[in-house]
Amino acid sequence: MRLAAALLLLATVPAQAAGLTIRTGETWFFTVEDGEPANARLVTASAKIPKGQIKASVRALGGTSMVVTNNSPIAYTFRAELLSGGKATAARSCTLPANARPTFEQWQEKAEAVRIGGFKPATADGRC
DSSP: OHHHHHHHHHHHSOOOOOSEEEETTOEEEEEEETTEEEEEEEEOTTOOOOTTOEEEEEEOSSSEEEEEEEOSSOOEEEEEEEEETTEEEEEOOOOBOSTTEEEEEEESSOOSEEEEEEEEEOOTTOOO
16 A cells, blocks of 8 residues: 555656756756757866767856857757746747857846756757
8 A cells, every 4th residue: 555655656746857957157068869968068168069069058148048059960959947946947949050050048037057958850940
């Protein structure tokens, strides 16, 4: 009986969101595996992006801003969440172009960090 109750409780607990959490002021390099950031490493803002990797930087500029540059041949759409006070708020994100072309995201809300994930290959037309 206790086992059944414990399993039922676990089934109702929401899964932790996958992704990479980038605190304001940080810059990260990563690759995408199975739709999520992988092989992530903290770097300096001026670091040059290796081929096949993505660089993401979050700053407190006009609320919260993020510059993401994708040095791979695949364009992506992705999920972004603003994190503040222990709460996650879904945020709009544009298509991340391929071939080292950056995208600039800017949100009015001031956040402590941005969590990104859910990468999917994008169509040629993109969105934003």
